[in-house]
């Protein structure tokens with residue numbers, strides 16, 4: 391995460407604290423069972439990955455996985471793919487998968503971008519990008535996840551009426567997201583009044599990062615866009 395021993399370029403996988411024994415066991419034993427297919431091997435067949443699922447959802451940069459695990463427990467008939475390049479986050483999600491017996495999550499351990507490109511058109515009902523790394527310096531803006539490329543891909547991936555949720559506690563990143571959303575004519579921002587984006591909807595739990603931001607006096611914006 392930005393500011394916490396962050397490695398600026400995302401070309402490899404990242405590690406912070408050493409994993410606990412349980413996490414190491416889950417990385418060795420559970421991850422191979424729940425890993426999403428390698429996007430380098432071609433287009434991903436979501437129906438084959440989640441037999442019997444009635445919807446598919448994607449979370450990008452799931453951090454410790456608490457939001458992903460919450461949504462997956464709430465909608466057992468939905469197939470969830472989570473992407474995260476930080477090994478400690480992946481290991482935390484695996485603990486949640488085991489503790490809660492979640493069978494509808496597949497994990498992409500790495501950069502979300504190749505995964506996004508390997509997913510089929512109009513296949514997803516939701517995409518979540520919660521507190522993406524802010525990359526505050528102008529020369530690093532091109533590294534931001536929210537971008538014209540991202541909105542074009544999100545428009546391709548979401549079925550009509552699908553939703554894109556983005557959270558950020560960084561005012562400049564909120565403005566940046568809204569600026570790109572305005573140009574992305576396939577989306578409409580669902581907020582009617584300030585309280586719609588200042589207050590989290592009931593099914594949008596606070597992530598670990600969000601709790602930390604609030605503790606430091608920063609309030610997030612909860613942005614929801616609908617695919618037209």
Ligand SMILES: C[S@@+](CC[C@H](N)C(=O)[O-])C[C@H]1O[C@@H](n2cnc3c(N)ncnc32)[C@H](O)[C@@H]1O
Pocket residue numbers: 391392400450451452453454473474475476479500501502503519520521522523597598599600
């Ligand atoms: C500020 S943290 C927020 C984590 C989590 N969403 C939360 O709200 O607690 C940003 C996360 O995005 C992940 N990330 C950064 N670049 C990414 C990428 N290209 N693909 C997937 N995840 C990425 C980071 O590893 C980190 O876990």
